[in-house]
Amino acid sequence: MTKRTDKPTRPSPQRPRQAAIRAASAKTPKVVSAKLAEARPVANRAERSAERRAAIVEAAMDEFVARGFAATRLDDIAKRAGVAKGTLYLHFKDKESMFEELIRTALVPLISRLAAPPTITGPVRDAVEGFAEIFIREVATTRRGDIIRLIVSEGPRFPAIADFYFREVVSKGLAAMHRLVQLAITRGEIRQKELAHFPQLIVAPAIVAVIWQSLFARHAPLDGIAMFKVHLDLIFGERRTT
Amino acid sequence: MTKRTDKPTRPSPQRPRQAAIRAASAKTPKVVSAKLAEARPVANRAERSAERRAAIVEAAMDEFVARGFAATRLDDIAKRAGVAKGTLYLHFKDKESMFEELIRTALVPLISRLAAPPTITGPVRDAVEGFAEIFIREVATTRRGDIIRLIVSEGPRFPAIADFYFREVVSKGLAAMHRLVQLAITRGEIRQKELAHFPQLIVAPAIVAVIWQSLFARHAPLDGIAMFKVHLDLIFGERRTT
DNA sequence: CAAATATGACTGACTAGTCAGTCATTGTCA
DNA sequence: TGACAATGACTGACTAGTCAGTCATATTTG
Numbered sequence: 001m002t003k004r005t006d007k008p009t010r011p012s013p014q015r016p017r018q019a020a021i022r023a024a025s026a027k028t029p030k031v032v033s034a035k036l037a038e039a040r041p042v043a044n045r046a047e048r049s050a051e052r053r054a055a056i057v058e059a060a061m062d063e064f065v066a067r068g069f070a071a072t073r074l075d076d077i078a079k080r081a082g083v084a085k086g087t088l089y090l091h092f093k094d095k096e097s098m099f100e101e102l103i104r105t106a107l108v109p110l111i112s113r114l115a116a117p118p119t120i121t122g123p124v125r126d127a128v129e130g131f132a133e134i135f136i137r138e139v140a141t142t143r144r145g146d147i148i149r150l151i152v153s154e155g156p157r158f159p160a161i162a163d164f165y166f167r168e169v170v171s172k173g174l175a176a177m178h179r180l181v182q183l184a185i186t187r188g189e190i191r192q193k194e195l196a197h198f199p200q201l202i203v204a205p206a207i208v209a210v211i212w213q214s215l216f217a218r219h220a221p222l223d224g225i226a227m228f229k230v231h232l233d234l235i236f237g238e239r240r241t242t
Numbered sequence: 243m244t245k246r247t248d249k250p251t252r253p254s255p256q257r258p259r260q261a262a263i264r265a266a267s268a269k270t271p272k273v274v275s276a277k278l279a280e281a282r283p284v285a286n287r288a289e290r291s292a293e294r295r296a297a298i299v300e301a302a303m304d305e306f307v308a309r310g311f312a313a314t315r316l317d318d319i320a321k322r323a324g325v326a327k328g329t330l331y332l333h334f335k336d337k338e339s340m341f342e343e344l345i346r347t348a349l350v351p352l353i354s355r356l357a358a359p360p361t362i363t364g365p366v367r368d369a370v371e372g373f374a375e376i377f378i379r380e381v382a383t384t385r386r387g388d389i390i391r392l393i394v395s396e397g398p399r400f401p402a403i404a405d406f407y408f409r410e411v412v413s414k415g416l417a418a419m420h421r422l423v424q425l426a427i428t429r430g431e432i433r434q435k436e437l438a439h440f441p442q443l444i445v446a447p448a449i450v451a452v453i454w455q456s457l458f459a460r461h462a463p464l465d466g467i468a469m470f471k472v473h474l475d476l477i478f479g480e481r482r483t484t
Numbered sequence: 485c486a487a488a489t490a491t492g493a494c495t496g497a498c499t500a501g502t503c504a505g506t507c508a509t510t511g512t513c514a
Numbered sequence: 515t516g517a518c519a520a521t522g523a524c525t526g527a528c529t530a531g532t533c534a535g536t537c538a539t540a541t542t543t544g
Contacts, residue, residue: 083491084491149394171462192480216404220408328501336500
């Protein structure tokens with residue numbers, strides 16, 4: 001029950017060590033708080049607020065990725081972001097909203113990348129290979145990969161997130177893949193016509209690479225890009241030139 | 243900590259409604275308690291204890307799969323299993339041990355399946371296809387698939403589980419795949435020799451199918467077996483006969 | 485200085501784990 | 515074999531502790 005029947009009067013809160021506290025918190029290798037302390041030319045309200053929010057988002061991302069939704073403590077997020085817990089509530093309604101908003105925000109760059117010019121100049125294979133190289137280097141290796149794992153983990157418990165992810169990322173990405181495959185088939189680059197029905201097959205190795213990184217990289221490193229090239233050889237036939 | 247320095251007298255607990263409580267608990271539609279009530283020929287202590295344990299394992303599996311480790315309440319597991327919370331601690335040391343032991347137990351059948359006769363009679367493709375069909379039907383669709391998702395979700399937070407899973411399932415499975423691929427290459431069934439370096443490519447679609455089921459089946463059903471057959475066509479070349 | 489922001493102590497709901505007490509089953513003995 | 519004693523599986527009320535969310539107070543800004 002946590003009695004806490006004491007503390008009857010609280011003789012005067014007296015925030016004495018404010019500076020000290022800040023100093024201590026600045027001393028820690030916290031990402032953004034340091035940045036705030038150094039480069040603060042003037043920073044009006046809006047800017048500072050945006051910076052704070054960014055710091056919170058960054059910290060929350062780290063914590064959620066490391067521990068999952070349920071096991072993450074808002075106290076830890078606040079500490080890592082260099083703010084008080086109450087401040088979190090100035091930016092987010094509650095823990096759940098924070099989590100959902102975070103995932104969505106984190107996916108925005110991915111989405112814009114997907115919507116980027118799908119103009120094909122050379123062989124389709126090169127397009128797919130470039131796409132995969134970017135994906136594996138920028139997703140499987142970075143924290144965006146963790147986001148994918150987070151979605152796999154928490155998706156079933158956050159249908160809103162799974163829905164959003166399917167709508168904004170998966171279906172768009174698969175549609176793009178579908179188009180590429182169709183093009184490659186008409187061009188004769190791909191012989192297996194059935195592949196058009198399962199664009200998931202194109203990206204499957206990339207997904208596996210992401211999962212492998214977070215679970216087994218320690219036991220057996222996996223060169224995702226090399227693996228994907230072999231995969232492309234299967235799809236497009238073995239490459240002639242080196 | 244758990245002080246417990248107090249409790250000097252405990253005025254006399256007086257458990258009055260023992261019978262009533264039992265009746266109530268029996269009335270609930272609990273899985274195993276019902277079974278016990280009906281088919282109880284004699285059921286000595288050991289048998290009953292084993293049944294209890296099985297009920298707990300079953301219930302715990304359901305709860306952990308549905309909510310993840312952190313969000314699962316032991317009270318709920320106990321209620322679902324039709325036992326008191328204290329009983330859980332007669333079978334498991336604590337929540338974490340319970341979780342880990344559960345995962346291991348759940349994988350035993352999978353492991354024995356992997357260690358099963360790898361004798362190849364016909365084409366390697368048929369062996370792989372049979373293997374995949376079993377896997378997708380018995381794993382992607384059933385609760386074993388949830389276990390895989392659970393490992394992906396909680397693995398990073400339970401290194402012991404990730405280690406165990408890698409050692410007992412992943413590395414063995416990949417080694418088996420590697421052997422199959424080698425055989426197929428020497429037989430001329432597979433032309434792409436590099437495939438031997440990445441046996442993960444063989445199983446990637448199966449993994450993706452598992453994940454798809456739990457996240458997106460609602461939005462867009464996926465025929466995992468059909469997908470895998472197309473995948474095999476890519477690896478072995480398109481199948482001649484229907 | 486008033487308004488806008490930020491703080492962190494505090495609350496209360498919730499939960500892992502404990503343990504004194506109960507009682508069905510098993511063992512013992514006449 | 516029937517009565518009685520011993521056992522230990524089982525129970526659930528209870529404790530200590532945790533943590534999301536609040537709000538009175540303090541600080542900063544314009």
